[in-house]
Amino acid sequence: MKRAYNFNAGPSALPLPVLEKAQAEFINYNSTGMSVMELSHRSKDFEQILENAKNLLKELLDIPDTYEILFLQGGASLQFSMVPMNFLGTDQTAAYALTGSWSEKALKEAKKEGKTAVAASTSEGKYRSIPKQADIILPEEDIAYLHITSNNTIYGTQWHEYPSFEGVDLIADMSSDILCKKIDINQFSLIYAGAQKNLGPSGVTLVILKKELLDRIPDNLPTMLDYRTHVKNNSLYHTPPTFGIYMLSLVLEWVKEQGGVDAIQKHNEHKASLLYECMELYPDFYRPHADKDSRSIMNVTFTLPNEELTKSFLQQAKEKGFVGLAGHRSVGGCRASIYNAVPLEACEALASFMKEFRQANVTVSEI
Structure with missing residues (x-):
């Protein structure tokens, strides 16, 4: 074909080898007599898939033990809301660098949760460029975090050097370029990424966050929108997208093999x-x-x-x-x-x- x-x-x-391996295991994963889609998410077989995915991410991205790795649902679009709900304090301001449509959408959702500021924008130039460090003007108020979209699918732009400000948490939507190049994970307090570009099929959202951020989360959030819920339950608070996580683990294996x-x-x-x-x-x-x-x-x-x-x-x-x-x-x-x-x-x-x-x-x- x-x-x-x-x-x-x-x-x-x-990757074609990933699709071929999934095809070969489709109706009988690991001699269980079941497809991955039929496995209980509480089973040892699936827990092994989950841990394999986490361990491969740690290895490939050099993620230290000071970070948590979560597999959620709702795509990056839900993260647009979860990030400010969890980390934008009442008296704080969330700063956003606008480099395209997705950063605009992230800002729109953050405005519903609290005070925001545009720290930089290249909209006047029709989003043809990425701001330089000197172009980013942070608000004088107490800053909750600086949010960027690392790659802009619509406009074809990408951050090649990430902004860094002492004492300011950097949060990045890396949906369309995670794993495409080497990064220093320690530059970021939180990274989120929809899987459907470089990680696997649609339906899984990867979140990598510093453990210390968890102490900032308020106690009045809906259970499913509180990152602590998913940390405490190893991404298994409810039934996760099991087949998507399985496919993601195969993609990570492929990246390692390359x-x-x-x-x-x-x-x-x-x-x-x-x-x-x-x-x-x-x-x-x-x-x-x-x-x-x-x-x-x-x-x-x-x-x-x-x-x-x-x-x-x-x-x-x-x-x-x-x-x-x-x-x-x-x-x-x-x-x-x-x-x-x-x-x-x-x-x-x-x-x-x-x-x-x-x-x-x-x-x-x-x-």
Whole structure:
């Protein structure tokens, strides 16, 4: 069977070896005579899956024992509310760096819970860039935390250096770039990420948080929206997304087999360079949305000279087996989401097609 060149923004490509292993174990996991989806979440077999996932995350991201690892539901969108509900005190201000639609949504939810401030924003430049440290102005009030969105899928921008302020907790939505590159986990007080980009299928949300944060949580929260509930119960307070966690553990095993995050980062940078080089080679035909120093290695966004060429590009790409290349409706143009599981061959094929399409249409674009 020929696999599609899957550039979907999410849910996105999963590693083929992971899918094949899941297929082989689908109806009989670990000689239980049951699918993972049929296992009790209280069973030893599933507890082993859960612990394996946690241990692999600790190893791959070098997470110290001062952090908790949780597997929740509700996606990053629920975290937009849970974070301020748990950590935005009555007399505090939560600071947000706006770099795209998802950070805007996070801020919107935080405003419902307490006082907020925009510490930086690149909206006036149509979110083409990431703020520098010097661009971030923190409020003078008692700061609960600084929130960033580490990668912006719609606009194709990514933080390459994270902001750091003494005594200020940094919280990051890493849904679309976690595990794509090496990070220093100690820079962050809390990281959350929907799984459907680099971690596994949709339905699981990873949360990594410093244990010391738990002391700040008020006692009047709904049980399910209190991080302490899930810490005390090892993410098993209620029935978790068992199959999703199983798939996540297989993806983590695959990352380890590739050589870990360092090897994955080199692979991702090479994939991205193939596409950005096309834009450098043909700057009047393929125009990147993001400024060069803010370009994402996960989401490559670009436009063509006109709408007619864009439609033709997307149609011909579809006929050649490329999936998910249309840009987000708010930006238009094209977007190639090249998450960890997107193979090098797919990016090579896309780069080749981009060159061929430009050659065939350069006269049209110049008219």
